[in-house]
Amino acid sequence: MVLQSKQQISSYIIDSQEAEIKRIALELHEGIGQNLYSILTGLQFVESTAEEPHMKNYVREMESLIEKTIQEIRLLSVELHPPALITLGLLPAMKSYIKLYTSTFGILVDIESTGRETAIVERNRIAVFRVCQEALANIAKYADTSHVKINFNWQETVLNIIIQDFGKGFNPEEDEEGSRSLGLAGMKERMLLTGGEARISSKIGVGTSIEISLPLK
Known part of the structure; x- marks a missing residue:
């Protein structure tokens, strides 16, 4: 309760x-x-x-x-508040935002989508977009990389998203109270409220990977 x-x-x-x-x-x-x-x-x-x-x-x-x-x-x-997020959906909004992101930070983002895109209720659509937005913001601030890869995998009952930055990575235990950790906690909280999950893994010298899962049914 x-x-x-x-x-x-x-x-x-x-x-x-x-x-x-x-x-x-x-x-x-x-x-x-x-x-x-x-x-x-x-x-x-x-x-x-x-x-x-x-x-x-x-x-x-x-x-x-x-x-x-x-x-x-x-x-x-x-x-x-991207208009495309409301009118066109999550994937078009992400592609539109990535153009803005690349022009601002000079970081190239390859985005791929497999499976059949499914309509997502607006509240969950916003949540996933904000999580991806926060992930990209952290990459620009901390990762020291010029290349990011995002994969959308649409399945019948779940959407899985993987964001990889190939940057310098970090040790989560050494940044437990830092601003990056607060952002990561916020990402996890947003996904928890959708019934989904956000998982973060990082290795120094290799990069950081963020895996997002959102139930579609």
Whole structure:
């Protein structure tokens, strides 16, 4: 009974966090992003009417800065809450996120999928995506690698995902209270709430492997 109560509390906290993340992502894209676009349009008009060369150059520099900021906000919005995750499903969302990940960190990610992709309820879809996202974030921070391999294996009753980084690896016992261990614990907790599991194994000099399993029925 106590364990069930703790799981219910954890589930409520995670659901609340996801709702807030979705709200922030929407505000970034629809609110701040649109406001910046309006400012950019105004600056473009100012540039077209300015006569002094130094003023034109100054306005053009401001336009460039705002364009860069708009792009960064769009990327952040997608990272927080990918539209593809809701509209297209887990695998397309992961492929879309990997493009963003590679362009940001320069780490190549090979993703393969075997078996027939199965529809996953939204809550579990988000959980698996967040676990994969956390795994990739840890790789960028700690693994010191340029290559990652992700395999989706769709079976009739379970989805198995293996993420391998071929990096420098680590000793879990030496990082029991570190930020990486907190992230790994969060991954395990998310999968536990779906009825699934996340297992982490690592060997120094060889790399780290994360195995995720999600019941589909």
